Amino acid sequence: MIYHAPVNELRFALQVHGRLPEILALPSAAGLDQDTVDAVLEEAGKFAEQELAPTNRTGDLNGARLVDGKVLTHPDLAQAFAAYRDAGWLGLRAPADYGGQGLPAVVSAACEEMWCSANLAFSLLPMLTLGAIEAILSHASDEQKQTYLPNMSQGLWSGTMNLTEPQAGTDLAQVASKAVPKDNGAYAVSGQKIFITWGDQELTENVIHLVLARLPDAPAGVKGISLFIVPKYLVNADGSLGARNAAHAVGLEHKLGIHASPTCVMQFDEAEGYLIGEAGKGLMYMFTMMNHARLGVGVEGHAVAERAYQAALAYARERVQSRDIGGHSKTPVTIIHHPDVRRMLLVQKATLAAQRALYMQAAAAIDTAHGHPNADEAARAEAVLNFLIPIVKSWCTDNGTVLTNLAMQVYGGMGYVEETGAAQYVRDVRITPIYEGANGIQALDLIGRKTAADGGAVARALLADGQSVAAKLATVDAELGAQLQQALALAEQSVADILAQMTSNPELAAAASNAYLNQMGCTLGAVALARAHLAAQDALADAANAPLGEDFYQTQQHVTQVYFTQVLPQIHTHAALVHSGSPALLAVPLESF
Incomplete structure (x- = not known):
């Protein structure tokens, strides 16, 4: 279960897909250069390998516990978090004005991949803290920012998102938690929240909960939801910690995986809370962090699959079983010699490269949208980001479950035995298609707000860009270029099909939405790998530009x-389903299920 941080792959992806030279030229990246980025990657990789990776199995075997009202984690994780905090890793993309380092999203995403691979359960604590930081930074008062952000940016305090309730999962219009005004200008927040990741723990001095709740006179539906800061410990005027607030973990979920991460049932009993921004805009405020959060979950699904692939590859290189089917010797060989094992490993490796490319593109779009001095360029990047996010979140996490299962299959029967570690990857990654908006919701978002809402303009622009890449690829490899051109033509037809269905019968489009998302992910992944192929060709032609070796x-x-041969052919099935609109799904009477 040794983990090797893929630093060279990340360097290459940052250059080709993350557009690192362009990002470093933005005013927001002033003072940062390539050498510094390389140093950050190296150190993040070492930390992932040496400090975090060894805790992955420990945390799985010794999950979080609720004891006498306290959420306890294994001492190994506590030690790892202290080292993580002291090294300043949590503040990597936290705002520099409040003690963070403010590094670009592409650099942070590369580091986050390594940390998620090393220990997914651990990585959720800083990810949620950064999400809470973003919401407070974007919408809270200056006083609230000064009170909470410095300690959160340094990892002294953590943050949570409290949205889901027993009766309100995806449909947050059903949120029933209440916030009643108090004489001191604060609010008494009451209600129960479920599935709150790292909702409580003893690793940080304070936990800053962001809680969705309704004021007494709030209207029904999403317009009546407000957002509140509810700290575990109240904060005194001088910044010191005060009394324990009435916000408690009253239960921990017993989960399939990520055992080290406490998933809490949180009870708020007139806990003191503070309104963020304007009343009634809580859901909108929460959604400001969704692009980062959903990008982060896509990275999680990819990262666990990366570690599973590494483990399967190591096993395939050492496990001796059966003779080489292509040779004449009867001497048994390592299983990596067998064609089907090579198929499983290479499908993992190729899909991982495409996933890494897409999440890097999305991260670069975040940096451009937030930091480009030209408003038109920033707006274009924002549009691309919004289109890519549901694909990165859904495609990378659905693939994550497929790829980790392939990794387990490489092990054969040993993969089904817990001691080898393969089973943990399968269990851990399974949450990623579910949380931060289940993947079916992502597919609906893609056909609706991200395709139909603009008449397919962004989708077609991305596919047109892909056609220019395909034309260049054809000059290097005619067969690959032709395959990509065909894939892009099919995707263009699917955009037209979705637009037509959304007008004539939205149910047909919804029935085909999963196929549409997977087709777009698979196709854009092919475009990205075509870019990688061309970049590699340029490097091989000029040794001076080949720092990673031939x-x-x-x-x-x-x-x-x-x-192109093993993964891209999936698009033909996806395109057929999109074109038909999957009417058979809608034709079956409910009583026939």
Whole structure:
């Protein structure tokens, strides 16, 4: 279960897909250069390998516990978090004005991949804290920012998101928690929240809960929801911690995976809370952090699959079983010699490369949207980001479950035995298609707000850009170029089909939405790997521009070829389902299920 941080792959992806040179040229990245980024990646990789990765199995075997009202985690995780905090890793993309380092999203995303691979359950604590920081930074008062952000940015305090209630999962219009005004200008917040990741723990001095609740006169529905800061410990005027607030974890969920991460049932009994921004805009405020959060979950699904692939590869290189079917010797060989094992490993490797490319593109779009001095360029990046986010979240996490299962299959029967670690990856990754908006919701978002709402303009622009990449690829490899051109033509037809269905019968589009999302993910992944193939070709042609070595760049081209032959053909099934609108799904009477 040794983990090797894929630093070279991340460097390459940052250059080709994350557009790092462009991002470093933005005013928001002033003072940051390539050498510093390389150093950050190296150190983040070492931390992931040496400090976090060893705690993955420990945390799985010794999950979080609720004892005498306190949520306790294994001492190994507590030690790892202290080291993480002291090294300043939590503040990597936290705002510099409040003690963070304010690094670009593409750099942070690369580091987050390594941390998620090393220990997914651990990585959720800083991810949620950064989400809470973003919401407070974007919408809270200056006083609230000064009170909470410095300690949160340094990892001294953590943050949570309290949305879900027993009767209000995806449909947050059903939120029933109440917030009653108090004489001191604060609010008494009452209600129960469920599935609150890292809702309580003893690793930080304070936990800052962001809680959705309704004022007494609030209207029904989402327009009546407000957002409140509810700290575990009240904060005195001088910044010191005061009394314990009435916000308690009253239960922990017994989960399939991520055992080290406490998923809490939180009870608020007239806990003191403070309104963020304007009443009635709580859900809108929460959604400001959704792009980062959903990007983060896409990285999680990818990262666990990356570690599972590494483990399966190591096993395949050492496990001796059966003779080489292509040879004449009867001497048993390691299983990596067997074609089907190679298929499973290479499908994992190629899909991981495409996923890494797409999440890097989304992260670069965040940096451009937030930091480009030209308003038109920033707006274009925002549109691309909004289109990519449901794809990154859904495609990378659905693939995460498929790829970790392939990794387990490489092990054979040993993969089904807990001691090998393969089973943990399968269990841990399974949450990623579910939380931060289940993947079916992501697919509906993609056909609706991200495709139909603009008449398919962003989708078609991305596909047109892909056609220019395909034309360049055709000059290097005519067969690969033709395959990509065909894939893009199918995707363009699917955009037209979805637009027509959304007008004539939205139910047909909804029935085909999952196929549409997967087709777009698979196709855009192919475009990204075509870019990688061309970048590798340029590097091989000029040794001075090949810092990662000839073998590395040749591998990138092999990966593209595998993707085009073993993964990209899926689009034909997806396109057929989109074109038909899957009417058979709607034709079955409910009583026939």
